Amino acid sequence: METINVMNRIDKLFQQKKENILSVFFTAGFPTLHDTVEIAKQLQSAGVDMIEIGIPFSDPIADGPVIQQSSKQAIDNGMTVTLLLEQVKEIRKTVSVPIILMGYLNPVMQYGMDRFFSDAVAAGVDGLILPDMPFEEFESHYKQEMDRLDLRNIFLISPTTSDDRIERIDQASRGFIYAVSSSSTTGSKNEFDENQIRYFKRLKDKQLKNPFLIGFGISNKETFSAACQNGAGAIVGSAFIKVLSASKSIPNDILTFIKTLNSGIK
Amino acid sequence: MIYTIDERGYYGNFGGAYIPEMLYPNIEELRSRYLDIMGEGDFQNQFNQLLRNYVGRPTPLFYAHRLSERYQAKIYLKREDLCHTGAHKINNTIGQILLAKRLGKQKIIAETGAGQHGVATATVCALMGMDCIVYMGQLDMERQRPNVERMRILGTTVVPATSGNMTLKDATNEAMRHWINNPTDTHYIIGSVVGPHPYPDMVARFQSVISEEIRNQLSEQEGNPYPDYVIACVGGGSNAAGAFYHFVNDEHVQLIGVEAAGLGIDSGESAATTVLGKPGVLHGSKTLLMQTEDGQVVEPYSISAGLDYPGIGPWHAHLFETGRVKFLNATDDEAMQAGIELSRTEGIIPAIETAHAVAVLKKMEFDPDDVVVINVSGRGDKDLETYIRWGKY
Numbered sequence: 302m303e304t305i306n307v308m309n310r311i312d313k314l315f316q317q318k319k320e321n322i323l324s325v326f327f328t329a330g331f332p333t334l335h336d337t338v339e340i341a342k343q344l345q346s347a348g349v350d351m352i353e354i355g356i357p358f359s360d361p362i363a364d365g366p367v368i369q370q371s372s373k374q375a376i377d378n379g380m381t382v383t384l385l386l387e388q389v390k391e392i393r394k395t396v397s398v399p400i401i402l403m404g405y406l407n408p409v410m411q412y413g414m415d416r417f418f419s420d421a422v423a424a425g426v427d428g429l430i431l432p433d434m435p436f437e438e439f440e441s442h443y444k445q446e447m448d449r450l451d452l453r454n455i456f457l458i459s460p461t462t463s464d465d466r467i468e469r470i471d472q473a474s475r476g477f478i479y480a481v482s483s484s485s486t487t488g489s490k491n492e493f494d495e496n497q498i499r500y501f502k503r504l505k506d507k508q509l510k511n512p513f514l515i516g517f518g519i520s521n522k523e524t525f526s527a528a529c530q531n532g533a534g535a536i537v538g539s540a541f542i543k544v545l546s547a548s549k550s551i552p553n554d555i556l557t558f559i560k561t562l563n564s565g566i567k
Numbered sequence: 568m569i570y571t572i573d574e575r576g577y578y579g580n581f582g583g584a585y586i587p588e589m590l591y592p593n594i595e596e597l598r599s600r601y602l603d604i605m606g607e608g609d610f611q612n613q614f615n616q617l618l619r620n621y622v623g624r625p626t627p628l629f630y631a632h633r634l635s636e637r638y639q640a641k642i643y644l645k646r647e648d649l650c651h652t653g654a655h656k657i658n659n660t661i662g663q664i665l666l667a668k669r670l671g672k673q674k675i676i677a678e679t680g681a682g683q684h685g686v687a688t689a690t691v692c693a694l695m696g697m698d699c700i701v702y703m704g705q706l707d708m709e710r711q712r713p714n715v716e717r718m719r720i721l722g723t724t725v726v727p728a729t730s731g732n733m734t735l736k737d738a739t740n741e742a743m744r745h746w747i748n749n750p751t752d753t754h755y756i757i758g759s760v761v762g763p764h765p766y767p768d769m770v771a772r773f774q775s776v777i778s779e780e781i782r783n784q785l786s787e788q789e790g791n792p793y794p795d796y797v798i799a800c801v802g803g804g805s806n807a808a809g810a811f812y813h814f815v816n817d818e819h820v821q822l823i824g825v826e827a828a829g830l831g832i833d834s835g836e837s838a839a840t841t842v843l844g845k846p847g848v849l850h851g852s853k854t855l856l857m858q859t860e861d862g863q864v865v866e867p868y869s870i871s872a873g874l875d876y877p878g879i880g881p882w883h884a885h886l887f888e889t890g891r892v893k894f895l896n897a898t899d900d901e902a903m904q905a906g907i908e909l910s911r912t913e914g915i916i917p918a919i920e921t922a923h924a925v926a927v928l929k930k931m932e933f934d935p936d937d938v939v940v941i942n943v944s945g946r947g948d949k950d951l952e953t954y955i956r957w958g959k960y
Contacts, residue, residue: 358862358863359731359863359864360731360736360740360849360850360864361740362587362740362743362744362747362850363587363589363744363747365744366730369730370730373730373731376863381861382861382862383861405848406585406848407847407848407849407856407858407862407864408861408862408863409862410846410847410848410862411845411847411858411860411861411862412861412862432587432588433585433586433587433848433851434585435583435584435585435586436588437575438583438585456588457587457588457589458588459588459589461589461591461592461750461751462588462591462592463592466591481588481589484589484747484748484749484750484751485589485747485748486744486747486748
């Protein structure tokens, strides 16, 4: 087991890089079933710091239309949890950036929670985002096993999350915190307003023990650079799925998209 | 055995609040306040007065002579079909809109399948002068045109859900997304005993007036508040929850839930969740769920749009698992025949949902002294098209 005694890749990333972190989300099995591996490779080549792969679910309530549509297509393509774990193994042959799997609880529960945790780690996964897993449920049932496996569970917070709860989530978190930019589903907005900037400042001033990445509504170089000024970096999802949907040449389009995003910083 | 909800919001292995963090403040606000608000004297007065003077409660408990003779038992019909808007759904929407007002909310959203809950929500929003948006699957909007127009007449905006298979499940997803995007000024009126805690408990409490009345009415009419059987159809399970509520700890009262078997349990076109489902998480709670091996939710089927849901409420999942409620099912054809039967024996054209409950009379054996209460959850006006299309009458 090479994962034992090796530092979790998420921890390593945040130790080495404190700002301008770019994490990109895409749905497994989209646009076609076996694109997952190629997209991950291209993202690393393009200089992305972290990769989030979505486990498609039939009823993704926290996602806007773009990711919903990609999930539906991925399921229609035949995507399954088992296949995704095989694809991650394949990705790990060449990709060294941290990999996070993001998905709703039900498909993971059907696979078996503990079985999923250990198979994910064996495949080379560093962290999970399960948006509909309650914080309390994690603490009482899953924290111990995930810690044992050195698998990170990443929590979301939003502008309506209370100070108390942010502190509790910070205490229970390892790796980073996913700060949802607005009260919204994914992909809803194009720029930040005053309230959002105030919320980012509030988070910054808290001096949390974990760094935070800003996600939801990061769609272009302006929003990416604004996110980088307020947090350790950002997560891009829907905007990237849109690129994939329209793409005739995935490698070229990924390179161009990532270059454009990064052109606003430094 | 304990059948009630625990302090964590679970009924045994089922329930909970599996929601994205963005909804946490809303759900937490509801959870921490619903019992206090519902317990206020002022709230209860207003709720009870509206139930009496606006909804038309208490609804009659009618002794069905001819049906009783046919099945050799004392069969009573609880006439929820006589509620304003034509079904039990309004008991809950009245309760929730009064609660929403006390939480300071200005806008209401809801999901609807057949349109009954949508109409009941649109109705109370008109009554209270609140803005209302109802999400409805695009396919259901085409199937249930009259209810779409009723909601529009009442001043509600009906938004088609175009994701997924465009039915109730997708309308619920869209309503939840709307709530995520508008968390502060909006209350989401869920129409069944589903969703994250405290919804299943809150909706069951608002519907519990049904069994409260049955007890009083049986005391008067039979000299004994306890029936031998209570029979109700189960989609999400709100009318059944209301009809079972005050009998659940009286183990000698047999509770029967009836699910829609659609074209038959093994046909691939069914909505009988207790037969076909496994534990899973959908719409914020852990419950029995029709799903694939890989955890994708399966699209159910029933001729009745109100029973066309891939899960059941977590309380029902618990009552099923513990054996407290016996679950039976009826196919499309059995339900349609029972709808005609009730029409011809008692002069009551039931909603097709309700007809499923009537259909199991044929599958049960009674003693002549048995007191059987069937919850007539809704009337058949909305289903006239379906009766006509079925045609065998």
